[in-house]
Amino acid sequence: MSPQARAMATRDAIVRGAAVVFERLGYGNASLADVVREADVTKGALYFHFGSKEELAYAVIAEQNRISQLSGKAIVALGRPALETMILLCADLGRQLMHDPVVQAGIRLTTEAASFPPTVLEPYRDWLLVFEDLIHRAIDEGDIRVDIAPDALARFVIPAFTGVQLVAAVFTARQDLLTRIREMWEILLPSVANESRWGQLRALPTLIDAPEAR
């Protein structure tokens, strides 16, 4: 391994260790000493890469947002209809939240972001833009009703998803998250779907926790 590759690997290990610590203890309770122990690196290595707990939190959020947006781009690239893509994106982020410690910690830090300045808005903004664009496309494709305002629907779906995953974390450590995301879309779909397409669209939420999608 070159020195650069080793430095990158160390930085990665620190970010993953920090994610585990932040998710377990929350931002306020976590200490840099916990991260050093969890990541199995030296204190010097940590301080070489990160100057403070705040910097470390931002690195976890940035890495989570990079992972989630990359995964999202792959789903958009499948070229499925926009409404189906929205549902697949929710299922995908749900699965990341169930299985990836960096995503768990990044989302948690983002929802607790009022705790450390400056406020973290980028991940919300990224998802709002992606969904607003998909809603426009779904209207053009005839799946979403023309009288739905794309900005208002995105401004509800993103926070609603945020709350659904948060409450699932509190009640069941996210074990039932995919079921809750399916129920969310079962409730939303009759409001937003074009009535003339209802026959084709009504089964879309079953994609979320279908066995083959897990």
Added chain:
Amino acid sequence: MSPQARAMATRDAIVRGAAVVFERLGYGNASLADVVREADVTKGALYFHFGSKEELAYAVIAEQNRISQLSGKAIVALGRPALETMILLCADLGRQLMHDPVVQAGIRLTTEAASFPPTVLEPYRDWLLVFEDLIHRAIDEGDIRVDIAPDALARFVIPAFTGVQLVAAVFTARQDLLTRIREMWEILLPSVANESRWGQLRALPTLIDAPEAR
């Protein structure tokens, strides 16, 4: 003032002071010294009433839940139809979140509750039960469609509200919270409302941020 009344007043001042500190700093960053300063009480008075930061957090959550549930009971007692009552309850909690520091801190501590054991479930459970009961009644009253599952709808509306207020806190310090709650109900209503009542029900969300309701 009797000694008992003075002790109660001191306890109240500590809980309100703790609420302001928790809301400003988050649970992890807050210290008992901050609370002593904010509440303008002695350290001895604080330790007479509360043994730890955790106890103080639970006291804030309990007081918030008491305030919100009491206010909710007054709204239920108005005897309005159940669907309208659900919408009024969301608007009421929204206004508390905009104006009452104890409610702001209690809800924030509840959403950050994964940070301190044991997990805080009571406030969520109380609201889930209230809404499940109201949804049953709204179905009986003919306002909500009979094919809506009350438990699934409650299991979505409570987390959705949680997420909406959280994202409003992050983006606008909750300045636009009532608008966001209205948009939430404008999106939900076509899914849940009985079609034959649509003419009477469609304007219900305007109750949320109508000037006279502020």
